Amino acid sequence: MKEKQKEERYNIRVLDRAISILSLLSDGRPRTLMEVSEGIDLSASTCFRMLSALASHNYIARDEASGQYSLGVACLELARSYQMSNHIRRVALPELEALRDETAETVHLAVLDRMEVLYLDKLPGLHAIGLMVSHVGGRVPSYCTGLGKALLAYTDTERVRQHFERTPLTRFTDTTLVQVDQLLAELQEIRRRGYALDRGEHEPDVRCVAAPIFDSQHKIAAAISIAGPSSRMEPLESNQERITRLLRAAQTISTQLGYGRTSHAENH
Template sequence: MPSALARPASTPPQELPVAPPVAKPTPASTLDAYVGDPNFMTSLARGLIVIQAFTQQHPQMTISQLSVKTGLSRAAVRRCLYTLTKLGFAGAEDGQRYGLRPRMLSLSHTYTTSSSLSTSAQPILERMSATFRESFSVATLDGDDIVYIARTQVSRVMAVDLHIGSRLPAYCTSMGRVLLAYLPTEQLEQYLSRVDLIPHTTRTITSVEKLRLALRNVRRLGYALVDQELEVGLRSLAVPVYAPSGRVVATVNLSGNAPRMPVYDMQTHFLAPLRNAASELSAFLR
């Protein structure tokens, strides 16, 4: 006999719509912001994107590999490489895997010889290295990275071989923390909204709020000390370099081996010399 209370017919659960995967931004996608700008040279921008795709980890790549890495079409990559090869800035020994040629160094040399900041910094760092027998650097902010514009290396303190033109993430380096801390508020918030805080070590700050707090401390103290956040065993100290306008345009840094250089020693023995070097460098900018 059927029950007086009829059981409602079961309805299949409704499937939630699946959002399409978000395409990862590529260097080529940044060019979309300039669509319609009659003064923007897209072909030049594409060539620069191809040049910047070559790294220490990927010194040689095929057209297909460059196309995937840059987001440019194979045809666009091929035309860029053809031009760079004709001008002597790139080439392919086997006809397939392209790499940059020594002539590319002329571009960086042009910058270092024409930049008052770079030319003024190098002798200051060399004098400091001769005095303290430690490695010192000067860097500026370029996008989300720091770029070395002057450097002296007494001993190898990092697994990566750093040199003028080397790039490192700003959020987990002492020089990057200084440069980020003194950014205008709007620029800093834009950076924090897009940065991918990759944990390079177990000490790396990977929270935006913790990074924000660390940057506030940098402004309060006037220096940044980063302890093994980029690489285990690497400890670094950095101070700001001011332009005549009062804007922070660069940073001077000391890098050392953590077991050999305790935090207290860095603060007591090297903070004052770093600040003196930063003041001396600032004087050249007047």
């Protein structure tokens, strides 16, 4: 137990030092090894190992001519991801609120991150739904959720295939798709009709309809959903009024993000 506690303290200390280095370099001024070392009060040898580790993941870049260190492209990618996610959330919020008020059900906004669903927002419905695992910042599998399938449907098919051939599809309920070919066929159907359905594939008593959101580059940016208990949402296919309203909200958000086309058809 003591060894484990020591290891945990060490890991926290290493992480703390890495954050200190990134914070120091965040002012945009390149620094030498000694300047970084002095700036965070760390020995040069330890500082060099930290910088090398961060550089191996592109969080730090080293100029070969000057030997100076600066933030790497991975930091830029994180910043862009945060800015885009935050922007999508701000743009989507009015539509999410209207969708929740008009349907009285729980609505979600999510993005695809490392082939998982990452929730950006959740507005609980006006009716009790019982236990639902979704929460802002939370992650769930993509292949067995309405949001996830709406996002995967407009992600490169070969990328999806390769990922799920390497990553087993876990069965959560009787309706979970656990064969890659079944999943790909479902995604093709989602592209055809423009929205995804979750028939209790992750949570047995939850039903969901989800629609994709596109950006100015006509790429998938996020997805929104209406979720509720099976007692109010079944049969899913008969929820045409909710589906129409969901698609209208998704189209409005897409337009506000710069998307110019009106169809979510197969040619995406």
